Amino acid sequence: MIQFLLNQTLRCEHALDPNMTVLEYLREHLHKPGTKEGCASGDCGACTVVVGELHSDDTGTRSLRYRSINSCLTFVSTLHGKQLISVEDLKHQGQLHSVQRAMVDCHGSQCGFCTPGFVMSLFALQKNSTGLHDGHQAHEALAGNLCRCTGYRPILAAAEQACNAERGDQFDAQQSQTIAQLEAIAPTQTAELNSGDKRCLLPLTISDLAQLYESHPQARLLAGGTDLALEVTQFHRPLPVMIYVGNVAEMKLIERFEDRLEIGAAVSLTDAYSTLKAEYPDFGELLQRFASLQIRNQGTLGGNIGNASPIGDTPPLLIALGAQLVLCKGEARRTLAIEDYFIDYRVTARQEGEFIEKIVIPRASQSHTFRAYKVSKRLDDDISAVCAAFNLHIDNGLVVEARVAYGGMAAISKRAKACEDALLGAPWNPSTLERACAALAEDFTPLSDFRASKEYRLLSAQNLLRKFFIEQQTPHLETRVTAYV
Numbered sequence: 351m352i353q354f355l356l357n358q359t360l361r362c363e364h365a366l367d368p369n370m371t372v373l374e375y376l377r378e379h380l381h382k383p384g385t386k387e388g389c390a391s392g393d394c395g396a397c398t399v400v401v402g403e404l405h406s407d408d409t410g411t412r413s414l415r416y417r418s419i420n421s422c423l424t425f426v427s428t429l430h431g432k433q434l435i436s437v438e439d440l441k442h443q444g445q446l447h448s449v450q451r452a453m454v455d456c457h458g459s460q461c462g463f464c465t466p467g468f469v470m471s472l473f474a475l476q477k478n479s480t481g482l483h484d485g486h487q488a489h490e491a492l493a494g495n496l497c498r499c500t501g502y503r504p505i506l507a508a509a510e511q512a513c514n515a516e517r518g519d520q521f522d523a524q525q526s527q528t529i530a531q532l533e534a535i536a537p538t539q540t541a542e543l544n545s546g547d548k549r550c551l552l553p554l555t556i557s558d559l560a561q562l563y564e565s566h567p568q569a570r571l572l573a574g575g576t577d578l579a580l581e582v583t584q585f586h587r588p589l590p591v592m593i594y595v596g597n598v599a600e601m602k603l604i605e606r607f608e609d610r611l612e613i614g615a616a617v618s619l620t621d622a623y624s625t626l627k628a629e630y631p632d633f634g635e636l637l638q639r640f641a642s643l644q645i646r647n648q649g650t651l652g653g654n655i656g657n658a659s660p661i662g663d664t665p666p667l668l669i670a671l672g673a674q675l676v677l678c679k680g681e682a683r684r685t686l687a688i689e690d691y692f693i694d695y696r697v698t699a700r701q702e703g704e705f706i707e708k709i710v711i712p713r714a715s716q717s718h719t720f721r722a723y724k725v726s727k728r729l730d731d732d733i734s735a736v737c738a739a740f741n742l743h744i745d746n747g748l749v750v751e752a753r754v755a756y757g758g759m760a761a762i763s764k765r766a767k768a769c770e771d772a773l774l775g776a777p778w779n780p781s782t783l784e785r786a787c788a789a790l791a792e793d794f795t796p797l798s799d800f801r802a803s804k805e806y807r808l809l810s811a812q813n814l815l816r817k818f819f820i821e822q823q824t825p826h827l828e829t830r831v832t833a834y835v
């Protein structure tokens with residue numbers, strides 16, 4: 351049984367199909383058609399809803415945290431213990447919510463199909479901002495919402511009106527009541543949602559997760575679901591047993607030590623952002639270009655590694671940084687360099703019943719320069735054609751340490767060993783650079799696909815290394831992460 355708040359109303363669900371998405375739940379189970387289905391794959395934002403969760407600050411004070419998510423990629427079981435707000439919940443006592451009013455006033459809707467998704471993204475933006483200080487916040491909040499009619503300018507105007515005007519609403523008025531309701535339903539033990547022969551198990555501790563996964567090694571681990579849900583919605587492959595890691599407290603921790611950061615595998619990309627950006631600004635820039643805000647609110651670092659995609663954005667960066675994975679199986683733990691985790695296309699070193707508990711990243715050091723670059727067709731909400739990460743220690747003009755990693759160039763994200771060998775011990779100058787660029791052709795034989803041709807990929811990989819070199823010589827050139835196909 352799972353329980354959650356549908357706006358302010360408690361829902362206890364005993365027998366829902368665990369493969370049901372929140373979008374299907376709203377539209378087909380509750381007959382609330384306000385939330386729209388556009389692509390069913392996380393690309394259009396028409397299905398955006400907002401999920402409220404209890405949040406404790408450093409002093410233990412409880413508040414509500416609202417995040418926009420794509421309901422088409424979210425399994426209903428993950429709502430356990432949370433609050434779901436859909437577009438139907440915004441109108442109150444016959445009055446439009448201020449974000450809906452702003453969309454009307456600014457003519458932000460024409461055909462209207464995308465509008466509920468925009469409204470929900472604006473609602474989350476309003477809840478998470480104290481007024482818009484620059485256009486960037488609205489762009490970031492709306493980058494995961496597509497509209498083919500209005501041309502965005504009126505929608506951005508609506509964002510400004512909604513976030514800068516007087517904006518107390520029924521959610522603010524009911525805040526303490528909602529906190530009390532969520533505290534009352536906070537999970538205290540492993541829950542399960544099942545129907546027929548399908549199950550989703552929801553453990554709360556790492557030992558319960560380890561035990562469950564050992565006894566159900568055929569289960570699929572579910573984190574944000576932004577990859578996994580596509581198996582059901584796009585490929586129509588049912589998932590008979592899932593184990594949700596998103597409620598496992600230990601895997602949601604971010605810890606800073608003198609020599610390392612430890613990030614739990616179930617930490618969302620949104621939550622990891624500020625820590626990674628503070629340590630490695632390029633990591634932060636890359637995360638801003640990772641999918642959309644809705645996907646980053648759901649997707650996790652562990653899921654990005656766990657899916658072992660050759661075009662996953664974080665693995666090349668983590669490989670270049672020398673990150674390690676802590677893997678857990680039953681009561682046993684082992685630490686593995688992330689570069690050894692990826693073995694072949696979607697094949698990893700993970701054993702049966704083993705999962706990623708956390709990612710350990712060395713702290714930034716003065717002696718090393720770390721840069722990352724993503725090449726994709728669009729700036730926002732697009733997957734890389736090529737992703738490059740460079741981590742070099744140059745001493746007295748000589749390269750004394752080099753970690754170079756690429757995504758999109760092979761069946762796995764991997765180090766460019768021949769390129770590194772060409773750099774190591776050599777002077778950091780144009781002829782070394784050209785030798786290292788040529789060596790990339792030994793490291794990689796990329797494929798052509800709809801994202802890029804093999805020739806384009808190799809040339810981009812080489813040009814990104816050249817770009818890195820030029821930026822080192824002329825540090826005022828700040829055109830780092832953005833590049834286009």
Ligand SMILES: Cc1cc2nc3c(=O)[nH]c(=O)nc-3n(C[C@H](O)[C@H](O)[C@H](O)COP(=O)(O)OP(=O)(O)OC[C@H]3O[C@@H](n4cnc5c(N)ncnc54)[C@H](O)[C@@H]3O)c2cc1C
Pocket residue numbers: 391392393570571572573574575576577578579595615616639640641642645648649650651652653654655656657658661662663664704705706707731732733734
């Ligand atoms: C529209 C769209 C845009 C996207 N854009 C990008 C992008 O720009 N860059 C990019 O890199 N990716 C992108 N993705 C892919 C996806 O969002 C990321 O890979 C995300 O990080 C996956 O995390 P998740 O928590 O949602 O994983 P899930 O979908 O929950 O899981 C993914 C896989 O990892 C496994 N897994 C989950 N947790 C663990 C664990 N702790 N240990 C072991 N295995 C685990 C799961 O079993 C599953 O096989 C995009 C996806 C969509 C739908």
Ligand code: FES
Pocket residue numbers: 386387388389390391392393394395396397398420421422423
């Ligand atoms: S329906 Fe397009 S993102 Fe969900």
Ligand code: FES
Pocket residue numbers: 458459460461462463464465496497498499500
């Ligand atoms: S108003 Fe028609 S797609 Fe946005």
